[in-house]
Amino acid sequence: MSTAKTSKATLSAGVLAPDWLRLASIVLSVLGILVAGYMTWAELTDNETVCVEAGSIDCAAVQDSAYAKTLGVPVALLGLLGYIAILGVLLLEDQLAIAAAYGRTLVVGFALFGVIFQTYLTYIEAAVLEKWCQWCVASYILITALLIIGAFRWRNFIRPLRS
Numbered sequence: 001m002s003t004a005k006t007s008k009a010t011l012s013a014g015v016l017a018p019d020w021l022r023l024a025s026i027v028l029s030v031l032g033i034l035v036a037g038y039m040t041w042a043e044l045t046d047n048e049t050v051c052v053e054a055g056s057i058d059c060a061a062v063q064d065s066a067y068a069k070t071l072g073v074p075v076a077l078l079g080l081l082g083y084i085a086i087l088g089v090l091l092l093e094d095q096l097a098i099a100a101a102y103g104r105t106l107v108v109g110f111a112l113f114g115v116i117f118q119t120y121l122t123y124i125e126a127a128v129l130e131k132w133c134q135w136c137v138a139s140y141i142l143i144t145a146l147l148i149i150g151a152f153r154w155r156n157f158i159r160p161l162r163s
Helices: 003-009 020-044 059-063 075-092 097-129 134-162
Strands: none
Touching: 020 059, 020 075, 020 134, 059 097, 059 134, 075 097, 075 134, 097 134
């Protein structure tokens, strides 16, 4: 391995440099858990979320709509479980060999599913309900960022395999 490549991969003490994209993904996952957890709590306890009531922003209308559940399960709970799964994979990447080998692919797969599902829900908000939930939009931004970062991590992981 060349000296330039070695210096990028290690610190002066010989310890592997931190994976900043992984750390960013962990932070985004935790934020996603907080947002989806709050929305799940509100749904399961029949409370309304704190929401800026301005113009077409109406969290209660979105939360009380027929689209707030899928097969009887609150979509916020599905999101919470998705964020927990992503965080679990990210945390296990340096603990289990199978997570080290397939973790990046799983994160991209989970995040891609989340982006597709939330794109559908965002379309419902815009075109059907004509109301927006700020928490839903925040979750959409978080899962999209997780997908983008996950795709970069996955690409960087497979690049040496393709050489």
